[in-house]
Amino acid sequence: MSPEELIRLAREAMTHAYAPYSHYQVGAALLCADGTVYQGCNIENATYTPTVCAERTAFFKAVYDGKRAFTAIAVCGGKDGALTGFFPPCGVCRQVMREFCGDDFIIYLDGGPEGWQKKTLAELLPGGFQAEKYMR
Secondary structure, eight states, X not given: OOHHHHHHHHHHHHTTOBOXXXXXXXXXEEEETTSOEEEEEOBOOTTSTTXXXXXXXXXXXXXXXXXXXXXXXXXXEEETTOOOSOOOOOHHHHHHHHHHOOTXXXXXXXXXXXXXXXXXXXXXXXXXXXXXXXXX
């Protein structure tokens, strides 16, 4: 799947966001190694702590369905659904990615009119907690 197609699916997912408090809508499209794509959106809560990010929504849906091998994710976001520059995943989402993905996992950041950027998980989460290293 091309980066552009994955980004298009992330933009579509963004339209499903539930963001009545921040008005900041986020979408993600997660590409599994078998070619399956899972979309996710952010879902806010009035107390903020139970809010879940788009990236984690996509990962959790995929894991529920038995997927464990992932290739890439596209992420986009913006106030009131308008793309407003590059939107990298938060630290919690990066660590969830690290649970299932290696350093070479690709993260496409959609900047709307600014184009898109390709990052690796190693670039966005240097020194991330790795269970295989610390949980022996």
